[in-house]
Amino acid sequence: xxxxHSPAAPQPAHAPRLAGDLAIWIFILAELLAFGVxxxxxxxxxxxxxxxxxxxxxxxxxxxxxxxxxxxxxxxxFVVRAVxxxxxxxxxxxxxxxxxxxxxxxxxxxxKMFEYAHAFQADISLSSSPFHMFxxxxxxxxxxxxxxxxxxxxxLWKNVRAGRYRLGDMNGLETGAAYWxxxxxVWLVLFPLVYVIH
Amino acid sequence: MQxxxxxxxxxxxxxxxxxxTFQWIALILATLATWLVGQTGATGTAIVGLLAxxxxxxxxxxxxxxxxxxxxPLLWRALILGWMALVWAVIGIxxxxxxx
Amino acid sequence: xxxxxxxxxMPYFIAAIGLFVGQIIFGLIMGLQYIIGDFLFPAxxxxxxxxxxxxxxIVWLLFGFMGAAxxxxxxxxxxxxxxPKLALGLFWIFLVAGALTIVGYLLVPYETLAEMxxxxxxxxMGREFLEQPLIxxxxxxxxxxxxxxNISLTVLKGRKTAVSMVLLLGLWGLAxxxxxxxxxxxxxxxxxFYWWWVVHLWVEGxxxxxxxxxLAFVLIKVTGVDREVIEKWLYVIITLALVTGIIGTGxxxxxxxxxxxxxxxxxxxxxxxxxxxxAMTVFAFxxxxxxxxxHPNKAAVLWALGTGVMAFLGAGVWxxxxxxxxxxxxxxxxxxxxxxxxMAFYGxxxxxxxxxxxxxMPILRGRAANPERAQVLEMWAFWLMTxxxxxxxxxxxxxxxxxxxxxxxxxxxxxxxxxxxxxxxFYWMREWAGVMFFVGLLCYxxxxxxxxxxxxxxxx
Numbered sequence: 001x002x003x004x005h006s007p008a009a010p011q012p013a014h015a016p017r018l019a020g021d022l023a024i025w026i027f028i029l030a031e032l033l034a035f036g037v038x039x040x041x042x043x044x045x046x047x048x049x050x051x052x053x054x055x056x057x058x059x060x061x062x063x064x065x066x067x068x069x070x071x072x073x074x075x076x077x078f079v080v081r082a083v084x085x086x087x088x089x090x091x092x093x094x095x096x097x098x099x100x101x102x103x104x105x106x107x108x109x110x111x112k113m114f115e116y117a118h119a120f121q122a123d124i125s126l127s128s129s130p131f132h133m134f135x136x137x138x139x140x141x142x143x144x145x146x147x148x149x150x151x152x153x154x155x156l157w158k159n160v161r162a163g164r165y166r167l168g169d170m171n172g173l174e175t176g177a178a179y180w181x182x183x184x185x186v187w188l189v190l191f192p193l194v195y196v197i198h
Numbered sequence: 199m200q201x202x203x204x205x206x207x208x209x210x211x212x213x214x215x216x217x218x219t220f221q222w223i224a225l226i227l228a229t230l231a232t233w234l235v236g237q238t239g240a241t242g243t244a245i246v247g248l249l250a251x252x253x254x255x256x257x258x259x260x261x262x263x264x265x266x267x268x269x270x271p272l273l274w275r276a277l278i279l280g281w282m283a284l285v286w287a288v289i290g291i292x293x294x295x296x297x298x
Numbered sequence: 299x300x301x302x303x304x305x306x307x308m309p310y311f312i313a314a315i316g317l318f319v320g321q322i323i324f325g326l327i328m329g330l331q332y333i334i335g336d337f338l339f340p341a342x343x344x345x346x347x348x349x350x351x352x353x354x355x356i357v358w359l360l361f362g363f364m365g366a367a368x369x370x371x372x373x374x375x376x377x378x379x380x381x382p383k384l385a386l387g388l389f390w391i392f393l394v395a396g397a398l399t400i401v402g403y404l405l406v407p408y409e410t411l412a413e414m415x416x417x418x419x420x421x422x423m424g425r426e427f428l429e430q431p432l433i434x435x436x437x438x439x440x441x442x443x444x445x446x447x448n449i450s451l452t453v454l455k456g457r458k459t460a461v462s463m464v465l466l467l468g469l470w471g472l473a474x475x476x477x478x479x480x481x482x483x484x485x486x487x488x489x490x491f492y493w494w495w496v497v498h499l500w501v502e503g504x505x506x507x508x509x510x511x512x513l514a515f516v517l518i519k520v521t522g523v524d525r526e527v528i529e530k531w532l533y534v535i536i537t538l539a540l541v542t543g544i545i546g547t548g549x550x551x552x553x554x555x556x557x558x559x560x561x562x563x564x565x566x567x568x569x570x571x572x573x574x575x576x577a578m579t580v581f582a583f584x585x586x587x588x589x590x591x592x593h594p595n596k597a598a599v600l601w602a603l604g605t606g607v608m609a610f611l612g613a614g615v616w617x618x619x620x621x622x623x624x625x626x627x628x629x630x631x632x633x634x635x636x637x638x639x640x641m642a643f644y645g646x647x648x649x650x651x652x653x654x655x656x657x658x659m660p661i662l663r664g665r666a667a668n669p670e671r672a673q674v675l676e677m678w679a680f681w682l683m684t685x686x687x688x689x690x691x692x693x694x695x696x697x698x699x700x701x702x703x704x705x706x707x708x709x710x711x712x713x714x715x716x717x718x719x720x721x722x723x724f725y726w727m728r729e730w731a732g733v734m735f736f737v738g739l740l741c742y743x744x745x746x747x748x749x750x751x752x753x754x755x756x757x758x
Contacts, residue, residue, distance in 0.1 A: 018274055019211060019266035023530045025274060026580070030538055030573045032281045037566050039285050043292030050296045066233035070226055073256075077222035080264050083212050126559045133559045174266070181264045188256050189285055192249045196236040197293070 020178035021171060028182045031145070035186045038141065039193060042134045049130055054198040056131040059122070064115050065195040068108050069187060072146075075104035076184040079153070079177050086165045086173055094165075098157040101180070105150045112143055135194060142183070142190060149183045152176045211269050221259050228252050246293055250286045257282045299661050301372040303379035308662045309389050310365025311655045317358035317396070318648075319743070322736055324351040329729040333722060342404065349429050350403055355643060356427065357396045360438075362651030363472075363508055364392075364445055367465060369658045370515050371449045375456025380448050388444045395437040399430055421482050425493055428479045435479060442473045460529035461518070464536055465511035471504030487555040494550045501642075502546060502613075506539040506574060509609070509650045513578060516602050516657045521589035531581045539574035546571050549621050553630065561623040568621040572614030575646070582606035595660060595667035597676040601653035604684060608645025616641050616691065628706050633721070634698030641691040644683075652742075659746070669750020676745040682738025689731035697724035 018025060046053040082097035124132045156176045159165065165173040232252055235245060258279065262268040267275045299305065328347040331337050335344075372379050379385060402411050408429075415431035417423045422432055430438070446469060453462050478492045514532050518525055548556075548564025582603055593599060616638040620629040629635070656676065660668045667673065705717040712720070 016269060016271045017211065018270045021530065023534045026577060027534050027537070029277060029281075030570070030577075032278070033573070034566070034570055036281060036285050036288075037569065040288045040292070041562060041566060043289045044295070047292045047296040062233060062236040066229055066236070069229045069232075073222065073225045073229065076260065076264050077218060077225075080212060080218045081215060084215055084218070087212060127557050133562065137559070137563065178265055181260050184264070185257055185260045185282075188253055188260065189282075189289075192232055192253050193289060196232060197246055197249055197289075198241055 019170075020175040024175045024178055028178060031182055032186070035141075035189075038134075038138055039189060042138065042193065045130055045134065052129060053131045056129060056135075057195070057198055060135070060195050061115060061118070062195050064111050065191050068111050069191050071104045071108045071111070072184045072187050075101040075108070076181055078104065079180050082156075082160065083170070083173055083177050086160060086170065087167045089166060091160055091163045091165075095157055095161045098153055098160055102150060102153050102157065105146055105153065108146055109143070109150075112139065112146075115139075138190060138194060142186060145183045145186070149180045152179055211266050213263055213266075218263070221263060225256055225259060228256050243294075243297070246290075250290065254282055254286055299664075301378050303382040303385075304369050304372050304658075305662060306379065306382050306385040306389070307365040307369035307658060309386070310361050310368060311659060311662075313389070313393055314358045314361035314365060314651060315655070315743070317354050317361065319739060320400075321351055321354035321358060322732075322739055324354065326729070326732050326736060329725070329732050332718075332725045333729065346403055346408075350400055352427055353403070353429065354400065359647050359651060360442075361392070362647075362655070363469070363512075366508075366512050366651065366654040366658075367445070367449050367469060369654065369662075370465065370512070371452050371462055372456075374459045374462040374515070375453050377452060377456035380451035380455070384444055384448050388441045388448075391437065392441045395434055395441075399434045402431065403429075420480065422480055425479075425482065425489075427497055428493065438476065439473070442469075442476070446470060446473055459525070460532055461511050461514050461525075464507050464514075464532055467536075468504045468507030468509075468511060471507065472500060475499045475504065490550070490554045491556075494547060498547050498550055499544070501647075502571060503540065503543040505647060506543060507536050509605075509646055510535045510539070510574075510578065512650050512654050513582065513602060513605060516598060516653055517582065517585045519657060520593040520595065520599050520602065521585045522591040522593075523585050523588050527588075528581075528585065531577070531585075535574050535577045535581065538570075538577060542567050542570045542573060546621075549623075549626070552623050552626055565622045569618060571621070572610065572618055575610040575614040579606040579610045593667070595657060595673070597668070597673045597680070598653060598657035600677055600680055601649060601656045604680060605645065605649040605653050608641065608649055608684060608687075610645075612638070612641030612643075612645035612691070616695075619695075628702050629698065632698045632701050632706075633694045633724075634702065637691045637694035637698055640694065641687060644687045649684075668745070669748065671750045672745050672748035675741055675748055679738045679742035679745060682741060683735050684738075686731050686735030686738055690728050690735065693724045693728040693731060697721045697728070700724070 078097045078101035082094045082101065085091075085094035085097055119132075119136070124136070126133050126136055153176065156173055159172060232249060235249060261278050261282065262275070265278070267278060324347050327338060327342060328344060328351055331344045331347060338347075368379065368385055402415075406414070408423075411431055412418075412423050415423075415433050417432055420432055422435055423429055428435075446466075449469070450466060453466060475496050478495045481492050483489050483492065510532055514528050517523065518528050545563060546568035548560040549568035551560035551564055583606065586599060586603060620626050620634050620638065660666065668676070700721060701717050704712045704720055705714060
């Protein structure tokens with residue numbers, strides 16, 4: 001709230017504290033559950049179609065997948081820097097970090113769209129094979145999450161520039177940041193699972 | 199739930215910029231490792247185990263430091279880390295089933 | 299009562315309860331027809347009893363939702379209702395049209411009714427739950443649009459809260475999705491698509507928003523917890539409900555000729571449909587535990603908590619039981635579906651309407667809460683109806699499992715009717731559980747007339 005804590009003041013021992021709202025964490029848990037079920041469905045469907053999955057996986061671009069991983073991780077890092085800057089009341093700098101994160105996230109979307117354009121040219125669709133069904137479903141479901149994450153980051157960027165967050169009153173920023181990191185976390189399983197493991 | 203009512207938390211909840219930067223570099227290097235494995239086309243139980251370990255390690259950096267659950271309640275830390283472990287356990291079982 | 303115009307909710311609530319009684323009577327008749335096939339034949343054949351049972355349910359829930367909106371919206375918007383006269387006029391139109399439709403079902407053969415009501419101009423009749431004659435359907439649209447106009451204007455001129463926005467979103471969705479009932483293509487697959495876009499997107503989509511808004515309103519009132527906290531939960535619940543509900547429509551595309559990937563999309567997202575209900579349960583208990591006041595209306599608090607639990611069980615758990623494509627392959631359209639339908643409708647929508655009635659009725663009658671004795675009787679009604687419904691669900695589930703086993707899984711499958719003979723024991727037990735439910739309903743009716751020594755004076 002209206003704390004007068006200065007960042008340099010000696011710190012008392014801290015009780016465990018959930019960064020972000022309880023409601024968003026319940027939501028994150030629900031999201032992870034949804035992706036978890038999808039991953040399990042992929043893995044077990046692959047187990048009964050190994051040759052097909054391995055052959056069609058080979059046609060994916062691992063370069064694009066790795067580039068996207070780097071973009072998401074970098075965006076996540078920038079969000080962390082933004083939160084740290086806001087804790088030190090450096091709103092302008094926090095805004096810059098968030099803008100950089102938004103740029104990386106947008107880059108992810110661009111790379112993904114090139115991948116999709118390529119796939120559609122090759123007549124890949126939800127009905128063309130079980131692997132394609134999972135590849136398109138999983139990545140598109142994640143794609144939608146990146147878009148939502150970007151909307152949240154843009155809202156945070158506006159708020160940060162308006163100086164809405166302070167040490168001790170970081171709830172909104174931490175809530176949005178936690179969501180973005182969830183989107184990142186899911187991709188860290190998706191990339192090796194769908195693009196690499198065979 | 200409501201607006202943060204405990205003013206007693208310091209900057210270290212979200213770590214220092216220096217630490218975050220090192221972690222970011224390590225995460226990128228780990229990604230390159232996964233990519234490299236993909237490029238060589240290597241496979242087998244050991245390789246899949248390695249990829250799982252890399253993914254879990256990367257995930258735990260996100261969970262503990264980026265999401266700041268290192269300083270969060272045990273329950274939530276366990277839930278999210280547990281999700282990561284469970285997902286890879288299931289993928290492992292399915293992979294093993296595919297080999298058999 | 300804070301605003302005079304909230305009083306228009308009262309006739310809606312009374313009509314809802316009246317039709318509820320009718321619904322249960324037809325339920326009991328039909329339950330007996332499962333056992334004694336020609337009971338009341340030819341006066342009330344099974345298909346007519348079933349139509350009356352389900353249509354009455356839908357109509358009385360609509361009365362309940364409208365009454366709830368008329369009660370809640372002025373209080374949320376902090377202004378009088380735009381037009382109480384319109385609300386009262388629409389009430390009578392809806393009641394008369396609804397009653398005439400039911401009388402039509404009972405007295406005229408269905409095909410004659412279709413001829414009489416212009417089904418040859420635009421064929422909309424004959425589809426399960428949407429059996430209403432064309433003129434009734436048009437009447438529903440007119441009434442609902444008038445109602446939406448009234449409450450939307452009220453919200454626009456007054457305070458806009460998350461609760462009233464979610465309620466409006468749900469009610470507008472209800473109206474818009476109903477329009478699909480006017481389109482009845484010849485192609486059977488396409489016909490099913492449009493049919494599910496009414497039926498599914500109502501009960502597993504927009505009605506959940508209405509339910510969440512009603513529950514949130516009552517919880518704000520009885521617990522005194524900050525609106526801000528309750529609204530946050532509301533956002534989480536409606537997001538989960540919409541995402542899982544809309545994509546979960548896929549669990550109706552498994553066997554109707556839709557592309558195969560729907561088996562995955564439908565299974566996975568509908569498997570997650572319990573989540574919004576789970577969130578509602580956590581929400582209700584969390585808010586009651588953090589209450590800042592002891593509201594004198596204990597019965598309303600009980601209904602609110604009951605809604606959380608029973609909706610999760612009926613809609614969530616019993617829905618999940620048969621939603622995965624490989625399971626549904628065997629259980630589709632069996633008594634397991636009936637078990638889920640009963641507990642889901644009771645736990646989610648019946649109970650949430652009874653929650654708001656329980657909270658609002660005493661206030662509409664000029665007191666904060668009913669006298670102690672009336673509340674005790676109402677709580678008896680709660681337990682009798684709820685336990686009765688749990689038994690109905692369990693017996694139907696048992697019947698369904700046996701049915702699936704004998705008729706579909708077995709190496710030497712039995713015919714449909716031969717299987718039905720094997721289920722008689724469960725049908726008898728279900729009928730007695732239904733009687734228990736009816737006794738609970740009678741207690742509920744009586745509780746409105748119990749007078750106590752000292753009535754609690756109304757606040758504000």
